Amino acid sequence: MREIRAAVIERAGMPVSIETLSLADPGPGEVLVRMTSAGVCHSDLHVRDGHWVRPGPIVMGHEGAGVIEAVGPGLDPSVVGRPAALSWYAPCLRCRECQRGRQWLCSGSPSLRHAQADGTTRLARPDGSPVLAYLSIGTMASAQVVPATAVVPMPDGVPPEVAALIGCCVSTGVGAVVKTADVPAGSTVAVLGLGGVGLSCVMGAVLAGAARIIAVDVSRTKIDLAGGLGATHWVQADPSNPAATVEGIRNAAGPGGPDFVFEAIGLPATISQAIASLPPGGTAVLVGLTRFGQDATFEAFPFVDGGRRILGSNYGSAVAAIDFPRYAEAYLAGRLPIDRLIDRRLPLDDLEDAFDRLRSGHAARQMVMFQG
Ligand code: APR
Numbered sequence: 001m002r003e004i005r006a007a008v009i010e011r012a013g014m015p016v017s018i019e020t021l022s023l024a025d026p027g028p029g030e031v032l033v034r035m036t037s038a039g040v041c042h043s044d045l046h047v048r049d050g051h052w053v054r055p056g057p058i059v060m061g062h063e064g065a066g067v068i069e070a071v072g073p074g075l076d077p078s079v080v081g082r083p084a085a086l087s088w089y090a091p092c093l094r095c096r097e098c099q100r101g102r103q104w105l106c107s108g109s110p111s112l113r114h115a116q117a118d119g120t121t122r123l124a125r126p127d128g129s130p131v132l133a134y135l136s137i138g139t140m141a142s143a144q145v146v147p148a149t150a151v152v153p154m155p156d157g158v159p160p161e162v163a164a165l166i167g168c169c170v171s172t173g174v175g176a177v178v179k180t181a182d183v184p185a186g187s188t189v190a191v192l193g194l195g196g197v198g199l200s201c202v203m204g205a206v207l208a209g210a211a212r213i214i215a216v217d218v219s220r221t222k223i224d225l226a227g228g229l230g231a232t233h234w235v236q237a238d239p240s241n242p243a244a245t246v247e248g249i250r251n252a253a254g255p256g257g258p259d260f261v262f263e264a265i266g267l268p269a270t271i272s273q274a275i276a277s278l279p280p281g282g283t284a285v286l287v288g289l290t291r292f293g294q295d296a297t298f299e300a301f302p303f304v305d306g307g308r309r310i311l312g313s314n315y316g317s318a319v320a321a322i323d324f325p326r327y328a329e330a331y332l333a334g335r336l337p338i339d340r341l342i343d344r345r346l347p348l349d350d351l352e353d354a355f356d357r358l359r360s361g362h363a364a365r366q367m368v369m370f371q372g
């Protein structure tokens with residue numbers, strides 16, 4: 001048992017409060033991690049603002065890295081002391097999808113209940129009442145007990161912030177390109193929305209050898225960031241004129257149009273724009289998650305007539321134990337400049353301010369840093 005500091009929301013839609021909680025020792029199949037860094041992702045903002053209803057009270061955060069401090073009974077203690085990235089979707093390893101190798105579709109994940117595999121939590125308030133951990137890892141905390149299958153040791157030399165980003169936006173964006181869509185070298189790729197996820201799609205397109213990469217955002221700063229990562233063309237979107245964005249993407253793509261359009265925002269309007277930008281044979285890859293209950297529309301006849309495709313990409317089809325170390329190696333080799341996504345480091349106490357900045361659309365990736 002130990003005391004930790006954590007960012008808690010009472011329920012979806014409520015502001016964050018920084019609280020002292022007790023953290024019980026790891027049980028069988030669980031690992032104690034001292035957190036080093038946690039990213040502020042738009043998915044946290046969906047919960048914070050009540051777009052996604054989640055149970056509470058709950059410790060926020062699902063993009064994080066730390067150092068393994070202890071393992072529960074039966075686990076290999078040789079990993080203690082190693083830095084690790086955390087997966088926000090701890091696979092059960094037993095369900096049909098896990099057995100097929102599609103762990104991102106696991107139906108038995110404890111992450112679905114924001115608790116440990118036995119359905120209970122290791123976190124409590126001073127009065128003894130239980131507190132959940134978002135997606136079982138609740139990374140906005142100085143330490144956490146998490147399912148062992150969420151913990152992926154990192155090679156030496158990977159900074160904590162980079163490991164944290166591998167845990168969500170990098171795997172989501174890079175994986176959408178290199179795994180879900182399996183983009184061939186020489187392709188023309190457009191990316192709509194240049195937050196941590198969209199910029200990771202841009203990095204993935206570079207890694208895949210795309211010939212032309214079109215970066216699309218309302219923000220000029222984000223477009224410049226994408227240019228620094230290897231985007232070759234850009235379109236500054238005006239949300240009041242969606243047809244101009246579609247036209248801009250088509251023009252920038254040149255003859256043949258974009259082979260792939262990645263939507264990394266999660267708005268019905270931009271999903272429709274991504275599909276409308278496709279030439280015959282083109283593929284739209286939907287990466288951004290919308291609010292619950294929203295529909296997106298497209299004109300059906302040309303979609304079918306032109307043999308177009310739509311793919312949904314969840315977590316970049318990540319198998320964390322295999323893909324996280326690969327992305328880390330690509331970073332170390334200078335082929336995935338993950339650290340360039342970061343535009344702010346902050347203490348846990350400033351989390352609400354970081355949410356304000358993310359809401360305004362000005363933030364790239366903001367990283368909460370924990371003291372060693
Ligand atoms: N047209 C173009 N760009 C837009 C528009 C628009 N209509 N609206 C917003 N954007 C841009 C913003 O300027 C911002 O750069 O989309 C980007 C979104 O980035 P973030 O808010 O940082 O979101 P991120 O964390 O990257 O997540 C994107 O993926 O997993 C999901 O829940 C997550 O839905 C979210 C999405």
Ligand code: ZN
Binds near residue numbers: 043062063168
């Ligand atoms: Zn995320």
